[in-house]
Amino acid sequence: MTSLHNRHIKPLILAGLDGKNWHLADYVKRGGYSALKRILEEKITPEQVIAELKASSLRGRGGAGFPTGLKWSFMPRQFPGQKYLVCNSDEGEPGTFKDRDIIRYNPHALIEGMAIGAYAMGITVGYNYIHGEIWADYDRFEEALEEARAAGMLGDRINGSEFCFQLHAFHGYGAYICGEETALLESLEGKKGQPRFKPPFPASFGLYGKPTTINNTETFAAVPFVLNLGGEKYAALGKPNNGGTKIFSVSGDVALPGNYEVPMGTPFSTLLELAGGMREGKKIKAVIPGGSSMPVLTGEVMMATDMDYDSIAKAGSMLGSGAVIVMDETRCMVKSLLRLSYFYFEESCGQCTPCREGTGWLYRMVHRLEHGQGRVDDLEMLNSIADNIQGRTICALGDAAAMPVRAMIKNFREEFEYHIEHKCCLVPVYL
Numbered sequence: 001m002t003s004l005h006n007r008h009i010k011p012l013i014l015a016g017l018d019g020k021n022w023h024l025a026d027y028v029k030r031g032g033y034s035a036l037k038r039i040l041e042e043k044i045t046p047e048q049v050i051a052e053l054k055a056s057s058l059r060g061r062g063g064a065g066f067p068t069g070l071k072w073s074f075m076p077r078q079f080p081g082q083k084y085l086v087c088n089s090d091e092g093e094p095g096t097f098k099d100r101d102i103i104r105y106n107p108h109a110l111i112e113g114m115a116i117g118a119y120a121m122g123i124t125v126g127y128n129y130i131h132g133e134i135w136a137d138y139d140r141f142e143e144a145l146e147e148a149r150a151a152g153m154l155g156d157r158i159n160g161s162e163f164c165f166q167l168h169a170f171h172g173y174g175a176y177i178c179g180e181e182t183a184l185l186e187s188l189e190g191k192k193g194q195p196r197f198k199p200p201f202p203a204s205f206g207l208y209g210k211p212t213t214i215n216n217t218e219t220f221a222a223v224p225f226v227l228n229l230g231g232e233k234y235a236a237l238g239k240p241n242n243g244g245t246k247i248f249s250v251s252g253d254v255a256l257p258g259n260y261e262v263p264m265g266t267p268f269s270t271l272l273e274l275a276g277g278m279r280e281g282k283k284i285k286a287v288i289p290g291g292s293s294m295p296v297l298t299g300e301v302m303m304a305t306d307m308d309y310d311s312i313a314k315a316g317s318m319l320g321s322g323a324v325i326v327m328d329e330t331r332c333m334v335k336s337l338l339r340l341s342y343f344y345f346e347e348s349c350g351q352c353t354p355c356r357e358g359t360g361w362l363y364r365m366v367h368r369l370e371h372g373q374g375r376v377d378d379l380e381m382l383n384s385i386a387d388n389i390q391g392r393t394i395c396a397l398g399d400a401a402a403m404p405v406r407a408m409i410k411n412f413r414e415e416f417e418y419h420i421e422h423k424c425c426l427v428p429v430y431l
Contacts, residue, residue: 011261012225012245013218017105022140024147027108033153035227036112039119040161046077049120053223055231057243062088062179062216063291063320065309068223074203075121075213084207085118085126086214090184092131092176094292094343095323098247098259099217103130103137106221107144111167113220115154116227118165121213126167128217129184132174141169176347180395181214183349194351195395216321218247238264242308246319250275252326253282265308271324272303282328286412290320292340293400295407296333317407332427333412334419337404338366344401355398358389362405369416372423379409379416 016030027033039049053069060066075083087110091099102110114126130138145167148154156164175193177183182196185207206212222244226234235243242264248271251257255276262271268287278284284299289307295317297305305315312319327336345363350356365382368374386402393399409416418426 011247013102013106013109013221013247014259014261019105022105022107022144024108024144024151024153027106031228032108032224033112035224036115036119036153037159039116039227040159040163046120046122049116049227052227052231053120056226056234057238057241058219058222058226058234059242059309060216061218061222061246061322063093063318065319068215068219071203071215072117072120072213075123076204076211077122079122079211082125082208082210083121083123084210084212085114085121085123086181086184086188086207086212087114087126087128087217087220088179088181088184088214089128089130089217090132090172090179091134091217091321092174092179092347093321093323094340095249095251095288095325096291096321097249097251098322100131100134100137101259102217102221102247103134103141107141108148109221109224110141110217111144111148111154113223114167115158115165116223117213117215117220118167119163123213124164124166126165127170127188127207128167129170129172129178129188132172138169138171145169175349176343177349177395177397180397183395184214185212192349194349195397197394218322239306239308241310246307246322248307248322248324250324250326252324253279253284253328253331254326255279262307265306265311268302268305268307268324271307272326275326278326278328282330284326285329285331286327286333286336288317288323288325288327288404289315290318291323292325292343293396293403294318294320295403296411297407298411330427332425333408333415334366334370334425337408338363338370340404341366341401344397348397348401352393352398354389354392355401358385358398359401361385362389362401366405369419372419374416374420374423376420378420379413383409 050072058068089099178187178193180195183193187193202212237244245261246264247261260274286296287302288296289312297317309319341363345359348355348359386405389398390402415426
């Protein structure tokens with residue numbers, strides 16, 4: 001279920017959408033393409049566009065939270081050869097389902113945002129890399145591209161100006177690792193999706209060895225709203241260093257799972273209320289605030305935390321992609337960790353030894369714990385393996401496998417110890 005409206009807070013990207021009004025004509029009625037047209041007609045300079053992005057405090061919505069305007073300023077505008085703009089729509093993080101809804105319900109906001117980005121960075125060719133398992137949404141984006149081209153908002157001499165920008169859709173193959181930006185570039189080039197060593201970074205050596213800027217779907221879709229509102233007004237919607245609104249994919253043991261767009265810094269308790277509260281009136285036990293790769297937090301900690309990058313970091317986790325996975329009192333943390341560990345074991349690309357071997361060890365040890373074969377020293381061994389994975393791989397998949405293990409043991413150690421001592425789950429005992 002996708003919640004596109006709520007009574008309390010006015011969204012931006014998901015405002016007024018019903019699943020049918022995604023066409024270009026509908027988008028124009030909502031003010032669509034006005035930002036791009038104004039930039040071209042008033043000859044607003046690329047430097048001015050980037051300055052507005054910096055003033056907006058818009059941070060990357062894909063996970064890292066890097067300031068968007070700062071990233072755009074890294075692109076060497078005077079580079080004489082081809083440069084590329086890439087949208088990362090490879091949404092494979094468990095619990096995340098916001099980007100596909102942007103493509104499904106508001107694809108032209110993404111197209112306009114990418115066109116503005118291309119103008120600001122002097123880029124003429126772009127690609128949207130779409131997750132390989134969402135076929136209908138890929139087709140929807142292709143239709144939107146055709147509409148934009150026919151209306152003169154893509155292609156040569158956009159809106160009668162000298163600005164040219166060709167944008168293409170690319171369908172991935174469903175591999176989680178291709179959400180990592182350099183693995184995505186490898187896949188775009190037709191190679192096996194495996195992360196590259198960094199440096200060099202994509203801004204200097206990206207797609208086909210050319211300067212490339214990569215942003216998340218939600219980040220690009222927010223750009224037209226930044227330009228229409230103005231950087232300072234957009235920033236004021238959120239809180240310092242966390243500007244604007246953010247779409248949170250709320251799932252798990254809530255009454256109304258779905259996508260909720262709220263101002264950055266909204267209390268988690270408010271977000272939980274928008275999602276209908278806990279299902280069947282059960283007590284909240286744990287929350288993964290930013291997708292399955294982020295450290296889990298206790299329900300008590302989350303209820304006192306705001307939904308922004310800095311507040312979540314202070315609480316001991318990361319905002320990540322904004323996938324909020326809520327678990328109630330009936331959930332066994334050992335069983336939950338087993339499912340997560342299996343996922344990262346299966347999705348490791350195998351390039352780095354700590355990740356290739358370590359994810360398998362983590363999965364097998366948690367599997368042993370869950371099935372009544374745990375040993376007294378297993379918890380220290382799990383932490384040791386996680387320590388030897390985290391920070392020792394080319395990309396962050398190793399960290400994604402290690403951090404849930406360490407956080408689960410830290411915050412719910414008594415459940416793991418109970419599994420070891422009693423060879424069964426603690427949860428049925430206290431329900």
